[in-house]
Amino acid sequence: MEEAKIKARKPHGFADRRADELLYAGRLAEKIGTVYRLYGFEPMETPFIEFTETLGKFLPDKERPNEGVFSFQDDDEQWLSLRYDLTAPLARFYAENMADLPRPFRSFRHGWVFRNEKAKPGRFRQFLQFDADTVGTSSPAADAELCMMGADTLEYLGLQRGDFAIRVNNRKIMDGILENIGLGSNDTARKLTVMRAMDKLDKIGLNGVGDLLGKGRLDESGDFTKGAELPAAARDIVLRFLQANGKSATETLDNLQALAGTSIQGQEGVAELRQMQALFDAAGYGRDRIKIDPSIVRGLEYYTGPVFEAELGFALVNKDGVKTTIGSIGGGGRYDGLVSRFSDNPVPATGFSIGLSRLMAGLKHSGKLGAGEEQGPVLVLAMDRDGVSLALYQKMVSELRQAGIKSELYLGEAGMKAQMKYADKRKAPCVLIQGSQERAAGTVEIKDLIEGARLAGQIADNEKWRQENPAQSAVARPDIVAAVQKILARHSRQ
Missing domain, CATH: 3.40.50.800 (Anticodon-binding domain)
Structure with a gap:
């Protein structure tokens, strides 16, 4: 009896990459590294695999039993996982080596990360990231520097002002406002539901976010997502926060200060953004490059202060002639609690991550990266x-x-x-x-x-x-x- 042939197929959410695409990725990494070195960051590398407890549970995904990460047990029955980002491994590295490292410690890394999420068109389960982090300082100047470096990097890659924006917010303001409407630290699950709803503003609009803040939302496919069930007054405050953008940075910050009200952490977050904005102004980074934007939330749970997102603003036309946007190609923020999971002493940190795969797609299809084909032999x-x-x-x-x-x-x-x-x-x-x-x-x-x-x-x-x-x-x-x-x-x- 003839043995049945194995069907040649790759897992959903993963991609084969050929020479031209690898050339693009290498060219991008080289250029990004040039800017990061200019800012005094040094290269390093961490393993693809870490102990599961090292990574922590920061990617809840109810559709996957191991909550967003690929995990397995070794011969000693210890749980290991493929890294889902480059930040958690850095936190482990710093905690393990902090006695020998300068403080602050400035490094950059790039490599593959893996997420055990439901595969969708354009959403891969393995993708390239390029990170830069400053560990060991709580100064908002470190956060501001990463935003400026992100803007300089995108310009060095050939993007013009208007092609991109670095948008900045602060989780302390969001936490303060949620505290004001009755969602304190003991209501973590509900807070996450609210923040995930806020994070979908660009995709579903203000009305869609309002539905998710209330009883829930029925999408175009007929799927229903249960909402946070906030009362009407609380929903109104959250939606006002998302619309707090003013005609100037000063006006936006004044709006946020009013919304933060009596919250101490909310007012602290506004003060940090004011300090960052003063540095942007002093260095000549206008709103055409870096902008305070209350609609930026960032999905990861470990952020504790300023958060930022890099977004491409130009439209692309797909093979069917339909205009599409790449949107976010990176971001980051302050994660003061992540390194402290390994240490009795608080270790503040902040970082910025570029999604190389998404950035490459935007630059390649817009023609802004140059020719991609390498001459053969x-x-x-x-x-x-x-x-x-x-x-x-x-x-x-x-x-x-x-x-x-x-x-x-x-x-x-x-x-x-x-x-x-x-x-x-x-x-x-x-x-x-x-x-x-x-x-x-x-x-x-x-x-x-x-x-x-x-x-x-x-x-x-x-x-x-x-x-x-x-x-x-x-x-x-x-x-x-x-x-x-x-x-x-x-x-x-x-």
Whole structure:
């Protein structure tokens, strides 16, 4: 009985990535790292896997039994999890090494994170993040610096002012307002329901948020989400908070101060935002780059103070001609309690995270990242396959590589026509051809594929093209490296 074949399939929410996409990601990471180093942050790396208790339960997801993280037990029956962000592992690293680290400790990291969430279009369960954090200072100046660095990074990537915005709020103000309407620290579940409703403002609008603050909301698919069941007066205060934006930063802050009322932590949050705004003004960061915005909530539970979000403002047109927006491509905030989970002493911290996958999609499809395709290798065709001929072809490839030229010997079994198609798929700039006649003459035919593609669009007479073959020339065998270098140099200037 023939064994059944395994079906080739990948898990939902995960993606295969090919050369062009990896090139984009590498280019982005290099540019972002350049700005972060300019600000004095140093690179570091933490493992993909941590003890589950190290990560904590900050991603509640009722649709998954292990609450948003991929977890398993090791041989010692200890629970391990794939990291869901780069912040919790940093908190563990700092707590474990704080005696040897400067304070404040400034670092950046980038890598894969994993979330065991329900997969949806455009929502992956594995994605790239690029984080920068300052651990060991409670000064709002550290939060302000991250916002300014975020703005500088997006501009360095080629975005213009108006293409993006860094929007800033403070969780202390939100907590103070929730305290004023009767939701204290003992009502955590209800507070989270309210904050999640607020966080959906951009997606469902003010009326939708109002429904979630009340009895609940029925969405377009017919699914009903139970609400926080706040009384009408409390709902009105929360909605007023989301609409507290003024015509200037001063007006917005005055509105927030009035809404915070007698809450001590609410007034403290407003004071921190005023201090941050003074630093933005002093450094020349206007509202076209950084803006106080009460609608920013941030979904993670561990934030304790200023929170910020980076958003792309330009629209994209999808394959169906429908305009879409990328929206948030990063954010962060203050998480003063996260490191303290490992220490008897309070350790304040703040961080900013860029979602490389989302940012890459926005920059790539808008054309703001530049060309994504990497030039392929120079290809030496295998016209003859006897041992002597293959050795001669391999010598050509070796000479090209020693000269720093990316090159490849065709190792398949196809004929010349198929080899040329292979060269096109590999994005080869040129191919080297040496059959028995060329070998006897001591020459090699070099076919410039880039020039050939350009000239092909200008020639109407195919017979004339075949006779003249203007993109192909014969060179003496000892001159192949210089000839290829000349072709590559010409195309690099175009």
